[in-house]
Every structure is written in structure tokens, then in C-alpha cells.
Amino acid sequence: MLAALDTNTEIDTAFWDEAACRNSEGTLAGIFFSEELQDIAKAKSICATCPVLEPCLEGAIARREPWGVWGGQLFMNGKVLATKRRRGRPPKTPRVEDQLPEVPVPVRLQDQIRYRPAS
16 A cells, blocks of 8 residues: 655655544544634643654654644744733633643654744
């Protein structure tokens, strides 16, 4: 069987068939490209248990994904957002529901991550 290659980066994309986010209806796309903290938290939780987290994140880094959750990390303009908060003034005491799950970056990819200031 021939492995699919991302034509822009020459990264093998055959792993996509095993991705936890992949379903035939495409119903999960909304949470992976949402601005809502609850959706982002759900997407990151799905990624945290995904068997292909590492190649997904590696591909997103190589493609400089413009936005969305990829490999458990939130991308904005090709960089990983370390944190994200709601619009407007931050509350005096942090809300539990606003805390995004932390998905560790695989060690071999840590030096490739470029962080963007929090938004």
C-alpha cells in the first residue's frame, strides 16, 4: 500500500486513518477549529488519547498550520498558543471551566515548537 504524502512537506500522512478525531461524517471538525474554550478543551482531550498524536503534531509544525488543535496543541498563525483565555477582562479568580487540558509535547518535537503569546 502506498502511503500518502503531504505534498507541501513530504510528511507521511498515512497515520490519518488511525487518528482519534477522524470519523466518516466529519462531525468533530467543529470542535478542532472552534474559538470556544469548551470546544478546544474537548479537542485537546481527544488528542491526549490519540495513538497518532506525534505524527499529527509533527505535520502541523512542518505545515505551519494557521489555526486549530493539532497533535494536542492549539495553533494560531502557525505557532502554538501556550494559553488561551476568554475575550474581555480576565476574572479575578480563574474559572475551572476555562482551564484547558495540558497535552505534553513529545520530547523530540519540543525544540521545533514556536510559541505565540497568549490571546
